[in-house]
Amino acid sequence: MNTYNKEAFVTLLKDKLTRKNIKHIDDATDQDLYYVIASIVKDELNPHWLQTQDKYVKNETREVYYLSMEFLIGRLMESNLLNCGLLEVCNEALKELGRNPEDIYKNEHDAGLGNGGLGRLAACFLDSIASLNYAGHGSGIRYRYGLFEQRIIHGNQVELPDYWLKEEYPWETRKTDEAIEVEFGGHVQMHAKNDGSLEFSYHDTDKVMAVPYDVPVVGYQNEVVNTLRLWSAELSPEESDFLAEANGQYYHHLDHTHSVEQISGFLYPDDSSYEGKELRLKQQFFLVSATLQGIIKKFKKNHDLPLSSLYEKVVIQINDTHPSLAVPELMRILMDDEGFEWDDAWHVTTNVIAYTNHTTLSEALEKWPTTMIQQLLPRLYMIIDEINERFCKGIWFDHPELRHEIPGLAIIADDQVHMARLAIVGSFSVNGVARIHTEILKNKEMKNFYTLFPDRFNNKTNGITHRRWLLQVNPCLSNAITDVIGPQWIKQPNKLISLLRYSNDAPFLEKINKVKQSNKQTLAKIIQQKTGVVIDEHSIFDVQIKRLHEYKRQLLNIFHVIYLYNELKENPTMDITPRTFIFAAKAAPSYHLAKEVIKLIHHVASIVNYDKTINDKLKVIFLENYNVSLAEKIIPAADISEQISTASKEASGTGNMKMMMNGAITLGTLDGANIEIKDLVGDENIFIFGLTAKEVLNYYQHGGYVAKDIYHNDDRVRKILDQLNHGEFGAHEIEFKDIFYNILYHNDPYFVLKDFDPYIESHELIERAYRDKKYWQKMSVTNIAYSGKFSSDRTIREYASEIWKLR
CATH class of the missing domain: 3.40.50.2000 (Glycogen Phosphorylase B;)
Incomplete structure (x- = not known):
C-alpha cells in the first residue's frame, strides 16, 4: 500500500477536505476530518479489496465463511489505518495541524453488531484470517440498533436504544445488485415426478429481501482485504411497489414493513414473549438463508465444477448454535432448488459445515418450539424431522447400547428442536474453545455424541488479535x-x-x-x-x-x-x-x-x-x-x-x-x-x-454443598449477607433480599x-x-x-x- 510522509498526508487531507466538504482545514470540525480520513483509507484499500477477490477467483481458492450473529468490531478507523500502514503518519499529520487524533477517531460510534466475547472473538478471527493471507469472510446481520446503550440512574441499569447508524457509516458499501430473496411461512405442496421422486413447491410465503452491506476486513500490511458481509432486511421490490399503490390498505402494509425491518432491527430482541422468540428465529434463518444462497450463487459463477463438489471449495463455520439452521437450509437449497437426492445433499452438507460450541450452560444451548418452526419455516421443519428420523434409526440399529439414550440425543424431543444437536449431527467438525471446555463437552455435556462421532470433536483454544x-x-x-x-x-x-x-x-x-x-x-x-x-x-x-x-x-x-x-x-x-x-x-x-x-x-x-x-x-x-x-x-x-x-x-x-x-x-x-x-x-x-471443575460438577451431580452451613459458621460471610438483607447495605429502602435468598435458599448455585x-x-x-x-x-x-x-x-x-x- 502507498507510503506517505507527514507533509504528503497533510496535503492529501487538505485536498480531500476541499473536494469533499468545500472547507479550509481551519474550518473543519473533528467529524469532517474523521470522514475525510475514512475516505483516504478507503481509496487506499479499495483496489486491494478488488484484487483480493479477483485473486481468489483466478486461483479457484478454497474459502471459509464464518457465520455469526455477532461481530463486535468496535471502531475501525485506527485498526484500518494501522493495517494500511498509515496510523503513525496520520497521527503526526493531525498533530501538525493542531488536532488531537483521539478527538477525531472517537467520532466513530462503536458498531452495534455484537455484545460480548462471542462477537469480539469473531472480529479477532476475521482480522487474523486476513492478516495471515487466508481466504475467509464473515457473514452477519446489519442491525440498525445494537444491544442497548446502558445508563445508570440511581444505581439502576436503564436501557436506551443504541442507534449506532444514525450517522453515515463510512466503511460499508451497499450491494443492491447482490440482494437475495428469503421466504418465510406459507405452505408446502408435494408433487410426484415422473420418476416417482417427490418435488416441493412453496405458496403464499412472505418474501423479504436481504440486501448486503460489505465492510472491508484489512490484513496487516499485506494488501489482503477480505469481506464482512452484513445483511439488511428490506421489502421485496413487488411488496414495495404494492405498498406505494395500496392507499386503502396503507396501514396494513405499514405493519408489514415494520415487521420486515425488525428482522435486522435489533441485536438480540427480548425473547421473553412468543413474538420475541419468533423474531430471533426469523433473524437466524434470515442470516443463514441469505448467506447460503449467496455462497451457492458465487460458487456457480466462479467455479466450473458441479455443485456436488461444493465442499472442495467452500467451508462454513457456524459460530455457536445461532446459525444451526444452516444444516436444513443447505439441504433445502440442494434438494428443492438444485435437484439433489437426499443422500447426495446430506453428503455435501455434512462436508461443508463445521460447528463451534461456546458454552456448557444448558440455557444457552438453543431450543425452539416445534410449532414455531412448523409455522415459520414449514419446509425446513420437514427436513429437520427427516434428519431426526434417520439419525435416531441409525442409533437404534447401529448402536443398540445407546437406544435408551435416544431421548437425550434426538434433535426433536419434548416438542422442541434442539439446535446444538442439529449442528453436531449435520457437521463434520465440532470444536470447543479451550482445553477444559472441550473435555467437558466430550466427557459430560455431549458424551453420547462423542461416543457416536469421536473423530468429529476437537479443541481450538480461543485467541485475540x-x-x-x-x-x-x-x-x-x-x-x-x-x-x-x-x-x-x-x-x-x-x-x-x-x-x-x-x-x-x-x-x-x-x-x-x-x-x-x-x-x-x-x-x-x-x-x-x-x-x-x-x-x-x-x-x-x-x-x-x-x-x-x-x-x-x-x-x-x-x-x-x-x-x-x-x-x-x-x-x-x-x-x-x-x-x-x-x-x-x-x-x-x-x-x-x-x-x-x-x-x-x-x-x-x-x-x-x-x-x-x-x-x-x-x-x-x-x-x-x-x-x-x-x-x-x-x-x-x-x-x-x-x-x-x-x-x-x-x-x-x-x-x-x-x-x-x-x-x-x-x-x-x-x-x-x-x-x-x-x-x-x-x-x-x-x-x-x-x-475445580471436577469438584463443581460433582456437587451438581451428587449434592453435598450447603450454603447455609457457611453462613452460620463464617462470621465474615454472615455479616456481609446480613448487611445486604437488613443492615448497612440494605438501608434507605434499598434491600437486596433477592440476592440474599438466592444465596441461602437456592443454595448458592x-x-x-x-x-x-x-x-x-x-x-x-x-x-x-x-x-x-x-x-x-x-x-x-x-x-x-x-x-x-x-x-x-x-x-x-x-x-x-x-x-x-x-x-
Missing part, C-alpha cells in the same frame, strides 16, 4: 517491546517469548512500569470525567470487565470489597495497599438478578467512596455502557485481571488474554483458558483459587460462598506480591512474554490446517 489489543491500544508498551526484541513479534507473536530474557533487566522493568503508570493516569482521568470520583493512580487497579452474569461472579468480587470495608471500619489504621475496584458490564434487560448485582455495586460504591474514615484506601468504580472502545482504555491500565467464574462454566474467556498481554496478572479459577495461561506462566505468575475464603486468601497474596515492585514487574513481563500463545493468529492457523484445510 495482538495487533489491536497490544499494538494499537498500548503503543508505548509495544514500542518498549520492539526496542528490546525487535519488530518481528508484530507478525510472529510467539516471538514475544524473547521478553523472558529481560524479566530481570532493571532498566526494562522500570520502562514497563512507567508505561503502566502512564496508562493508569489516563484511565484515572477518564474515571474522573465519567463518574466524578478521584482515584489514587498508584493504587492496585483491580479490573472485572465482562457481561454481567451469575456464573461470572461479580457478586464474589463485590462481597470481597464489602469484607475489606468492614475490616477497615473495625481497624482504620490497618496497613493495606490502596485498591481501586473497576467494574464494567451490561446485564440482559430481563435478567433481574444480574441487574440487582449492578445496583449492589453502585450502592456499595456510594458508601465506600465517600467514607472519610477509611482514608481513600478503597474505591469502587462502575463504568457504564461497556463496549470495545472503553475496554481499549481499561485493559492497558489493569494490574489485576479478575477471571473468577465458577469452574466449568466459562468456556474460554478472552478478556483474560487481553489483560495478560498488557501485563496484568490473572486472579482466576481453574476455568476456561485460565488453565492454559497457568500452565504457560507457572503457578508463581498467576493467582489461582477455588473449586454458583458457589460464591464456597469460594469466598480461598478468594480472600488469594487477595492477601496479591497484596504481598504487589509490595515487592521488582517481583511484580517480573510477573508482569512474564505474562506478556507468554501471551503470544493466545494470539488469534495461532488459533486461526489451527482452524485453517485442521478443520478448514485452507492454504
Whole structure:
C-alpha cells in the first residue's frame, strides 16, 4: 500500500477536505476530518479489496465463511489505518495541524453488531484470517440498533436504544445488485415426478429481501482485504411497489414493513414473549438463508465444477448454535432448488459445515418450539424431522447400547428442536474453545455424541488479535517491546517469548512500569470525567470487565470489597495497599438478578467512596455502557485481571488474554483458558483459587454443598449477607433480599460462598506480591512474554490446517 510522509498526508487531507466538504482545514470540525480520513483509507484499500477477490477467483481458492450473529468490531478507523500502514503518519499529520487524533477517531460510534466475547472473538478471527493471507469472510446481520446503550440512574441499569447508524457509516458499501430473496411461512405442496421422486413447491410465503452491506476486513500490511458481509432486511421490490399503490390498505402494509425491518432491527430482541422468540428465529434463518444462497450463487459463477463438489471449495463455520439452521437450509437449497437426492445433499452438507460450541450452560444451548418452526419455516421443519428420523434409526440399529439414550440425543424431543444437536449431527467438525471446555463437552455435556462421532470433536483454544489489543491500544508498551526484541513479534507473536530474557533487566522493568503508570493516569482521568470520583493512580487497579452474569461472579468480587470495608471500619489504621475496584458490564434487560448485582455495586460504591474514615484506601468504580472502545482504555491500565467464574462454566474467556498481554496478572479459577495461561506462566505468575471443575460438577451431580452451613459458621460471610438483607447495605429502602435468598435458599448455585475464603486468601497474596515492585514487574513481563500463545493468529492457523484445510 502507498507510503506517505507527514507533509504528503497533510496535503492529501487538505485536498480531500476541499473536494469533499468545500472547507479550509481551519474550518473543519473533528467529524469532517474523521470522514475525510475514512475516505483516504478507503481509496487506499479499495483496489486491494478488488484484487483480493479477483485473486481468489483466478486461483479457484478454497474459502471459509464464518457465520455469526455477532461481530463486535468496535471502531475501525485506527485498526484500518494501522493495517494500511498509515496510523503513525496520520497521527503526526493531525498533530501538525493542531488536532488531537483521539478527538477525531472517537467520532466513530462503536458498531452495534455484537455484545460480548462471542462477537469480539469473531472480529479477532476475521482480522487474523486476513492478516495471515487466508481466504475467509464473515457473514452477519446489519442491525440498525445494537444491544442497548446502558445508563445508570440511581444505581439502576436503564436501557436506551443504541442507534449506532444514525450517522453515515463510512466503511460499508451497499450491494443492491447482490440482494437475495428469503421466504418465510406459507405452505408446502408435494408433487410426484415422473420418476416417482417427490418435488416441493412453496405458496403464499412472505418474501423479504436481504440486501448486503460489505465492510472491508484489512490484513496487516499485506494488501489482503477480505469481506464482512452484513445483511439488511428490506421489502421485496413487488411488496414495495404494492405498498406505494395500496392507499386503502396503507396501514396494513405499514405493519408489514415494520415487521420486515425488525428482522435486522435489533441485536438480540427480548425473547421473553412468543413474538420475541419468533423474531430471533426469523433473524437466524434470515442470516443463514441469505448467506447460503449467496455462497451457492458465487460458487456457480466462479467455479466450473458441479455443485456436488461444493465442499472442495467452500467451508462454513457456524459460530455457536445461532446459525444451526444452516444444516436444513443447505439441504433445502440442494434438494428443492438444485435437484439433489437426499443422500447426495446430506453428503455435501455434512462436508461443508463445521460447528463451534461456546458454552456448557444448558440455557444457552438453543431450543425452539416445534410449532414455531412448523409455522415459520414449514419446509425446513420437514427436513429437520427427516434428519431426526434417520439419525435416531441409525442409533437404534447401529448402536443398540445407546437406544435408551435416544431421548437425550434426538434433535426433536419434548416438542422442541434442539439446535446444538442439529449442528453436531449435520457437521463434520465440532470444536470447543479451550482445553477444559472441550473435555467437558466430550466427557459430560455431549458424551453420547462423542461416543457416536469421536473423530468429529476437537479443541481450538480461543485467541485475540495482538495487533489491536497490544499494538494499537498500548503503543508505548509495544514500542518498549520492539526496542528490546525487535519488530518481528508484530507478525510472529510467539516471538514475544524473547521478553523472558529481560524479566530481570532493571532498566526494562522500570520502562514497563512507567508505561503502566502512564496508562493508569489516563484511565484515572477518564474515571474522573465519567463518574466524578478521584482515584489514587498508584493504587492496585483491580479490573472485572465482562457481561454481567451469575456464573461470572461479580457478586464474589463485590462481597470481597464489602469484607475489606468492614475490616477497615473495625481497624482504620490497618496497613493495606490502596485498591481501586473497576467494574464494567451490561446485564440482559430481563435478567433481574444480574441487574440487582449492578445496583449492589453502585450502592456499595456510594458508601465506600465517600467514607472519610477509611482514608481513600478503597474505591469502587462502575463504568457504564461497556463496549470495545472503553475496554481499549481499561485493559492497558489493569494490574489485576479478575477471571473468577465458577469452574466449568466459562468456556474460554478472552478478556483474560487481553489483560495478560498488557501485563496484568490473572486472579482466576481453574476455568476456561485460565488453565492454559497457568500452565504457560507457572503457578508463581498467576493467582489461582477455588473449586475445580471436577469438584463443581460433582456437587451438581451428587449434592453435598450447603450454603447455609457457611453462613452460620463464617462470621465474615454472615455479616456481609446480613448487611445486604437488613443492615448497612440494605438501608434507605434499598434491600437486596433477592440476592440474599438466592444465596441461602437456592443454595448458592454458583458457589460464591464456597469460594469466598480461598478468594480472600488469594487477595492477601496479591497484596504481598504487589509490595515487592521488582517481583511484580517480573510477573508482569512474564505474562506478556507468554501471551503470544493466545494470539488469534495461532488459533486461526489451527482452524485453517485442521478443520478448514485452507492454504
